[in-house]
Every structure is written in structure tokens, then in C-alpha cells.
Amino acid sequence: MLLRAILMLCAFSALGGCAFGQKVDYRESTTYLSARSDIPIEVNVIDERPYVVSGSKNPTYVGTLRALYYNPFNVNTLTGDPLSFDLKEAIRRSLAKSSIAAPAAYSTTNANPGQKLLMLKLREWKSDTYMRTRFDYDITASVLDENGKELATKSTKGSGAIKNFLTAGSDALSVVLNSDEIVAAISSTPKQEAPAAPVAFKSTTSYDDCMRRIAKITDPALRVSSMSMCDTAK
Incomplete structure (x- = not known):
């Protein structure tokens, strides 16, 4: 039984989290973006997970680790910040890798003048670990202009066994952020002055x-x- 417990903890550690601290750093779930833009893209993330909205789980909750007798223990963010904060940082870092300025946004309805707002809504984002780890997600990315007009939206959801928390997070974000709709809405080219x-x-x-x-x-x-x-x- 002790060996089984040790193996479970080691498996959890291999997934990208701290076994004994039960933490995951989703700020590292960055992804390569094909979008290119010369204007800033503001980023905001809204946590609409029902158990967070109801208050039964903290905004830092990212999953459940089950012990020997299936006893559940909460897995939280490594930073101690809400998951929405960590995913916002992951998206900002992804945009920065593509040389796109990505200031954090506080608005959920429109971008600042001359900018665009990339907003991610979380309806589900959690893992469940016992002998293996399942990752469930349900997210929607939208791009809004300064007038609040929705330029594009893309949703995705899934559930399945994973081997690494951070890679699973990156893959989920990539599905929406690299969709044709979102890339086209984000992308812009520098204005060419007439000779x-x-x-x-x-x-x-x-x-x-x-x-x-x-x-x-x-x-x-x-x-x-x-x-x-x-x-x-x-």
C-alpha cells in the first residue's frame, strides 16, 4: 500500500505539479501563436466554472488528487492566485513570443481605443488524479474591438487522460487561440505609408x-x- 502511494505521488510529480504541495503552475502553459499584430492585444480571463461561481471551490482550484482510499484533496495554483490570473499570464506570454504587446485588461466588454481585447471564458478547467489523470476543459476565446463589437469567437471542450498538466493546458489554449477565426481577428499588418x-x-x-x-x-x-x-x- 505504501509503495502504491509513493507511485501515485511520483506520477503526480511527473505530470508537472508538486506532489506534496499539490500545486500546478499554469502560467507555463504557453503556446506558439500564428497571429501577428502591430497593435496591442489586451488579455482578460473570466472564470465561469460553476463550482467557483457558487463558492464551493476557491478560484485557485485546478483539480483533485485522490489518495489511497479515494480521499479527495484539492489541487491549487502554485502562485496562490486565481486560475484566471495564471491563464491570463500564459496567454500574455504566448502573445509576447509572437512579438505582440499584450497588456492585462480589466474590461470584459470592450478594448481601449486603438486596441483589441482577447477574452477567454472558463466553463471548465480541472484535473482528477487517482491511478491516472483526467483533464476536463470547456473554454471560449473571443476578440472584441474598442466599441465592444465581437470580431470572432471560438469554443472547444474535451476530457481525457493526460501525461502532463502544462502540456494539456497549452494544447487546450492552442485550439482556440490558433483557430482561423481568432487568428484573423487578432492579426493586423503595419500601415504602409504611400511613397x-x-x-x-x-x-x-x-x-x-x-x-x-x-x-x-x-x-x-x-x-x-x-x-x-x-x-x-x-
């Missing part, structure tokens, strides 16, 4: 005056292309 038109000079301008004006052009490419305008100068 300046070549400087035109009157034919009455002397060649020397013309070249002096050309020399004042700071853009090298524009300066070279404008030199031909002096050919007609006297």
Missing part, C-alpha cells in the same frame, strides 16, 4: 539651384529618383 511623389521643379530653375534642392531631400531613394528632374533646368 512620396518626386519633387517637381519649374524649367526656369537653374541646374545648380535644382541640385541644391535635391540635396536637401532626406530620403535617399527619393533623392536619387528626383535628380532627373534637373535635366531640363538651365
Whole structure:
């Protein structure tokens, strides 16, 4: 029986949590994002898990570890912060890996001017460990603009055996964050300024005056292309 207990604790440790402290750090559940954006993407996470909303479980709850006689023990966040905080940080780190500025948001209805809001809702997110670990999740990602208009939404849910808490979290987040809908809503490209038109000079301008004006052009490419305008100068 003692050996069985030790094996269970070792298995829990291998899953990415602390066996004796019963903690999981979901801040590390980052994922590669294919989205690209030159504007900041604000991030917020809302915990709508029914047992958290009702108060039967703390917002730090992330799962259950069952002992020898199936006695349940709560598994909580390593940080001591609500799970929503840790997942918000995981998403922000994922965006940062793609060079996207990702300030934490406090609004759930709209983004700040000139930005977009990426919001994740948790309806389920927990593990259950006895001889093996099952991970259940039900999440929805949405992108809102500064006026509160929903630009895209994507939901996913699943339940099954896992080998690593952090990898399972990353995979769940990736399904929604890398969906075509969310990527398209997040992505933007830098605005391209229209090339300046070549400087035109009157034919009455002397060649020397013309070249002096050309020399004042700071853009090298524009300066070279404008030199031909002096050919007609006297």
C-alpha cells in the first residue's frame, strides 16, 4: 500500500505539479501563436466554472488528487492566485513570443481605443488524479474591438487522460487561440505609408539651384529618383 502511494505521488510529480504541495503552475502553459499584430492585444480571463461561481471551490482550484482510499484533496495554483490570473499570464506570454504587446485588461466588454481585447471564458478547467489523470476543459476565446463589437469567437471542450498538466493546458489554449477565426481577428499588418511623389521643379530653375534642392531631400531613394528632374533646368 505504501509503495502504491509513493507511485501515485511520483506520477503526480511527473505530470508537472508538486506532489506534496499539490500545486500546478499554469502560467507555463504557453503556446506558439500564428497571429501577428502591430497593435496591442489586451488579455482578460473570466472564470465561469460553476463550482467557483457558487463558492464551493476557491478560484485557485485546478483539480483533485485522490489518495489511497479515494480521499479527495484539492489541487491549487502554485502562485496562490486565481486560475484566471495564471491563464491570463500564459496567454500574455504566448502573445509576447509572437512579438505582440499584450497588456492585462480589466474590461470584459470592450478594448481601449486603438486596441483589441482577447477574452477567454472558463466553463471548465480541472484535473482528477487517482491511478491516472483526467483533464476536463470547456473554454471560449473571443476578440472584441474598442466599441465592444465581437470580431470572432471560438469554443472547444474535451476530457481525457493526460501525461502532463502544462502540456494539456497549452494544447487546450492552442485550439482556440490558433483557430482561423481568432487568428484573423487578432492579426493586423503595419500601415504602409504611400511613397512620396518626386519633387517637381519649374524649367526656369537653374541646374545648380535644382541640385541644391535635391540635396536637401532626406530620403535617399527619393533623392536619387528626383535628380532627373534637373535635366531640363538651365
